[in-house]
Amino acid sequence: MVLKKGLGLIISIVGIAGMALSYEEVAQVLNLTLPKMLSANVLFYSSIVLVILGILLLLNRGGGGNKLKEVPIYHGKDVVGYRRQ
Numbered sequence: 001m002v003l004k005k006g007l008g009l010i011i012s013i014v015g016i017a018g019m020a021l022s023y024e025e026v027a028q029v030l031n032l033t034l035p036k037m038l039s040a041n042v043l044f045y046s047s048i049v050l051v052i053l054g055i056l057l058l059l060n061r062g063g064g065g066n067k068l069k070e071v072p073i074y075h076g077k078d079v080v081g082y083r084r085q
Helices: 002-021 024-029 040-059
Strands: 070-075 078-084
Touching (some): 002 024
């Protein structure tokens, strides 16, 4: 789970950086030129997808695979406790 959150954080940061680089003013200040195949619009929209993917990984709580299941312990018809499996 920690790996997913770390990966989600990195993907979100890369997406935010890509969104910033899609603006000409930021690219000029950093003296970066975009490749001709990668227009500002393509970079912007792909960065939005990366940010959304990163947020989904950050918020993903995982399945129920790691949870311990509690089952009741019966004494006759009465439940006297719970046991974890």
